[in-house]
Amino acid sequence: MSLERLNQYRIMWVIVYFDLPTETKKDKRAYQDFRKALQKDGFRMMQYSVYFRHCNSRENAEVHKRRVKNQMPAKGNIIVFEITDAQFGRMEFYNGYKRTQSKENPQQLEMF
Helix, strand or coil: CCHHHHHCCCEEEEEEEEEECCCCCCHHHEEEEEEEEHHHHHCEECCEEEEEEEEEEEEHHHHHHHHHHCCCCCCCCEEEEEHHHHHHHHHCCCEEEEEEEECCCCCCCCCC
């Protein structure tokens, strides 16, 4: 196994922030469809309208970013970006004044 594959600066996290309108039935449907597309692609909710996904490489992150872009509704604001595993690991999560544990990171799997 190569150290390059497990490098915390090569492993990426894709994060999607979105603020979509929900004023009409059509807007609500677009919002729901976008959320479902994110979940179907393996994204998990970090907070309302903030979803994240683990990717094994920058190339894999680009694939998932492209999928997000293909599912974007016509209205609303969406931010898609990636950070390294090292940066993600330095995030601090708080519930009120109490620090909480981050969501469990997926385990690295090797297929032979």
